[in-house]
Amino acid sequence: MACIEARGLRKAFGTTIALDGIDLRVEEGRILGLIGPNGAGKTTVFNSILGLTAYQGELKVLGRDPWTDRDLLMRDVCFIADVAVLPRWMRVSQALDYVAGVHPRFDRAKAEGFLARTNIKRTSKVRELSKGMIAQLHLALVMAIDAKLLILDEPTLGLDILYRKQFYDSLLNDYYDRTRTIVVTTHQVEEIQNVLTDVMFINAGRIVLSCSMEEFESRYLELMVHSELLAAARALKPIHERQVLGRSIMLFDRADRQQLAALGDVRTPSIADLFVAVLGNQSGTSQGAGV
C-alpha cells in the first residue's frame, strides 16, 4: 500500500485553480521534497492530505479518506506547518500534558529527552520562546509520536542557519528509520538535497517533474563549458544555460557523461538550479522561482 496516493486531485478557490489534476504516489519510507514557487499549490496539496481542506478527485492517505477521517488519520500522521501554530498562551508543560492526553502514540519520556537537549524550560510559555525554540518544541512533540507519515510545510521558515541544520539533523538521526515517510516543502532546497530520496516540482497546480534522487543524479548533468567549446556544447541541446562569472553553465537532461566531460567540468546540478531550468522553460510561468 502506498502511503499517499492521489489521482486527479483538483481544488479551486473561486475562479483560481490551486490544484489542476495532481497525480501522486508516495511509497512508505521515502523522503519526498515538494518544491515549487509561492502559490504553486504546495500548501493546498498538504491541506488536502491532512484533511484540512475539501478537494475533488481521489486521495487516500494510509488507506483513509483524509477529509472524512481526519481525526483517525491524525493518529498516524504528524504535521508541522510553520513555526507560528503552537498556541502562544500555552506552557511547555501544558503542551506535553495535552499531547500526552489526546494522542495514543505519544511517548512523553521521549519528548522530555529531546527537550532536555535544548534550553527550553518546562514553565515557559510559548510566547516567551524564540522562533527557533518554538520549532524545537514542536519538533520534540512530533518526534515523540510514533507516526507513519510526517508532513513538514516550511518547518524552518524564519530560523537561522544553526537551528535549520539542527532541525534536519535531529529529524534524520532521531526520527527517520526507513519505515516512516516524510514529505517536506522548503525554500531552502539546497539544505535538504542530501536528505531527500525523491523530489517533485510543482507549479501552477501541476506536477512538472517527479523523480527519485538516484534518477535525478543519473539523468541531469551540469556542465561548466570551456569557452572555446561553447558552440559544440550548445549543439547537444542543453535544457538551460546561464552565465556565472563570465562562464557558461549548461544543464543537460539524459546526456552522455563522457561526451560532456570533453567539453568542460561535469557535476550533478543542485535541485535549485534544475528547478530554475525546468520552470524557466515552461512558457507563461515567468513568476520567478521561489527557491
Place this chain on the structure above:
Amino acid sequence: MNTQSNAVPESHFDSQVSAPAVLSATRPMYWSVRRELWENRSIYIAPLAVAAVAMVGFLVSLIHLSRNMRILATLDEAHQLVMLAMPYSHVAWMIMLTALLVGIFYSLDALHSERRDRSILFWKSLPVSDLTTVLSKASIPLVILPLLVSVTFLAVQWIMLLLTSAVLISSGVGAATFWSQLPLFQMQLGMLYGVAVLTLWWAPIYAWLMLVSGWVRRAAFLWAVLPLLAISAVEKIAFHTSFFGSLLLSRLIGFAPNAFAFKMPDGAPIDPHFIPLSQLTPGRFLSSPGLWVGLLVAAAFLAAAVRLRHYREPL
C-alpha cells in the same frame, strides 16, 4: 496463544481497539476541557474574584450586625426572612451574573481565537475530532461554569453564615435565633435550581454565540447581536408587530415565569430575595415547550458549529 508476546504491529493495534474504545472517546474530551481552562483562566478567576469582593463587602457589613439584629427583631416574620436572606441572595446573584458575562464572552471567542492565532492548525494536527472540540467548548458555559458558580456561592454562603454566627456569639446575642430563622438550606436549594434553569434556558444563546464565533472573520459580538436587532426592527416597521422581539426577550428572561410561581397561593407577591421551595415549579418548567424547543435549537446550532469547524482554516 500468547497475544502478549506477539510483536506484529497490526495485532498490537487490534488489541488496542476493543477495550479502550470508551477511554479513547473520553480522554480527548477531558483534555480538551482542561485545555480551555488553561487558555481562559477568567472562567474560574472572575467568579472567584467577585466572590472575594462580595466577601469584603460582607465583612464590612458585619460591623453593623448587632444593630441590624435589633432592627430585625422589630419586624414581622416575612420581612425578617427577606432581610436575613438578602445578603446571601445578593452574593449568589453577583456570582451568577459574572458567570453569565464570562460565558457570553467565552462563547463569542471560542471558535474564533484558534483561527485568529493560527493554532487551529496545531489542534487539527492531533487526533481530536471537530465534534469533541466543539462539545468541549460548549461544556464551558453549559456545564463547567454552572458547576463552578454553584460550588462558589454555596461555599461563600457557608462562610458568611459561620462569620455571622461568630460575631453574634462573641457579641453575646447568641446565634440560635439567627440559625432558626435563616432558611439557608431552602435558599440554597432554590438557588441551585435557579442556576440549572437559567443554564438550560440559555443553552441556545450560548450555542448561537459559538456558531457565530466559528463563522465570522471579525467583530463576532456585532454579528451575533445586530442581525437579531435588525430583524426585530424590520418586523416592527414593516408589519407593526414584534413577534421576533418578544421571542428574543422570552429567550433572555422567559425561564423565570416558567420555573417560579411569583405569587403565593393567597395571591401575595413574593420577594425575589427569598423564594420558598413551594414556589419552585420544576414540573411547569420541564413541560414548557420553550425549554425543549430551545434545547433543540441549541443542538442544531452546535451541530452547525461542528460542521463549520470541519471547513475552518486560519484567518
